[in-house]
Amino acid sequence: MxxxxxxxxxxxxxxxxxxxxxxxxxxxxxxxxxxxxxxxxxxxxxxxxxxxxxxxxxxxxxxxxxxxxxxxxxxxxxxxxxxxxxxxxxxxxxxxxxxxxxxxxxxxxxxxxxxxxxxxxxxxxxxxxxxxxxxxxxxxxxxxxxxxxxxxxxxxxxxxxxxxxxxxxxxxxxxPTVVIRPGKPNRAASSFASSILREPLQGEMAICPVDTGLSLWIQxxxxxxxxxxxxxxxxxxxxxxxxxxxxLPGLTVTVAEMIEALARASGDTSLIRHEPDAEIARIVGSWPGAMNTPRATRLGFSKDETIDAIVAAFRQEELGGAR
Missing domain, CATH: 3.40.50.720 (NAD(P)-binding Rossmann-like Domain)
Known part of the structure; x- marks a missing residue:
């Protein structure tokens, strides 16, 4: 084929x-x-x-x-x-x-x-x-x-x-919003969701343009x-x-909870600069932060269980397990 x-x-x-x-x-x-x-x-x-x-x-x-x-x-x-x-x-x-x-x-x-x-x-x-x-x-x-x-x-x-x-x-x-994407930030409004984890895990600065109470639906x-x-x-x-x-099924997590997961993974949270961006906040804030997906579950689709597991997988797959 x-x-x-x-x-x-x-x-x-x-x-x-x-x-x-x-x-x-x-x-x-x-x-x-x-x-x-x-x-x-x-x-x-x-x-x-x-x-x-x-x-x-x-x-x-x-x-x-x-x-x-x-x-x-x-x-x-x-x-x-x-x-x-x-x-x-x-x-x-x-x-x-x-x-x-x-x-x-x-x-x-x-x-x-x-x-x-x-x-x-x-x-x-x-x-x-x-x-x-x-x-x-x-x-x-x-x-x-x-x-x-x-x-x-x-x-x-x-x-x-x-x-x-x-x-x-x-x-x-x-x-759902895909986290953690490898590479560098792109022009997606949700790019920060990967950046605030990915960059600090590699000792680099990241910008958070939204309120930390914002909920995201991720995978x-x-x-x-x-x-x-x-x-x-x-x-x-x-x-x-x-x-x-x-x-698709996903995981609800706030930006604050993502930053807490970064800290548990020994990432330096001080590398995150909080710089509000009204346009990004408007776009991402209009998206759902939680979904009930019984049809996807019935059809056998998968979901992530925790943000910590997502961070651990990124470190293993992209950073070779480095701390």
């Missing part, structure tokens, strides 16, 4: 690719496990550390005809991770629409034209909820208050409808990757209720 990861050179795309290479197989259109014959990673920039055993394609996903040239008509499965993130999509409306919406529509149209409908896993976000109530339920309506959230919820509805029509076999996952990179693969491999009839959109 031929598997493509759109956004394959980002940190989640690279982790997902490594895990798929490790597994060597995935569920095919017939519902049975099949060997992965080719793994294609597509992104606009080259990877920092190219992986062996994959096909790398670099280009503009929003360029007309790009997906037709890059993928052809024989892709079995697609993981669509590529996006202009929250603050960047808010700052540049046209860029966000071009990548988050126009490119997604182009990808869905390519899937529609394939002789065999491929499986497609689309990563959405908790940003689809705006001015969220204290507890999000599975049936809480999505009412985004950001361009990014709006673009994501439109993508969800498109995947749902293309699936209803039989053009593809789609699964949309609303990812570790390891659990996100396992949930992406689980969503892909679930039988089609698991989604037979017509809802191809799923709130």
């Amino acid at each position: 031929k598997v493509a990861i759109i956004g394959g050179h980002g940190f989640l795309g690279q982790r997902l690719a490594k895990r798929l290479l490790q597994k060597g197989e995935a569920v095919g259109p017939d519902g049975a496990l099949q060997p992965i014959d080719e793994l294609i990673l597509i992104d606009q920039v080259a990877p920092e550390a190219p992986l062996e055993g994959v096909t790398t394609i670099i280009g503009d996903v929003a360029e007309p005809g790009f997906f037709d040239r890059a993928l052809g008509d024989d892709v079995t499965s697609v993981f669509h991770l590529a996006a202009i993130v929250s603050s960047a999509a808010e700052a540049d409306f046209d860029l966000g629409m071009r990548v988050n919406l126009d490119a997604t529509r182009a990808l869905l149209e390519l899937c529609r034209a394939m002789p065999i409908a491929p499986r497609l896993v689309f990563t959405s976000s908790v940003a689809v909820f705006g001015n969220a109530p204290p507890m999000i339920e599975d049936d809480t309506p999505a009412l985004p208050l950001s361009s990014y959230g709006t673009q994501k919820v439109i993508g969800e509805y498109l995947v749902n409808d293309y699936s209803r029509k039989g053009y593809l076999d789609g699964r949309c996952l609303r990812l 570790s990179p390891r659990v996100v990757v396992e949930n992406l693969i689980h969503a892909h491999d679930l039988a089609t009839d698991a989604w037979s209720d017509g809802a191809r959109i799923l709130n």
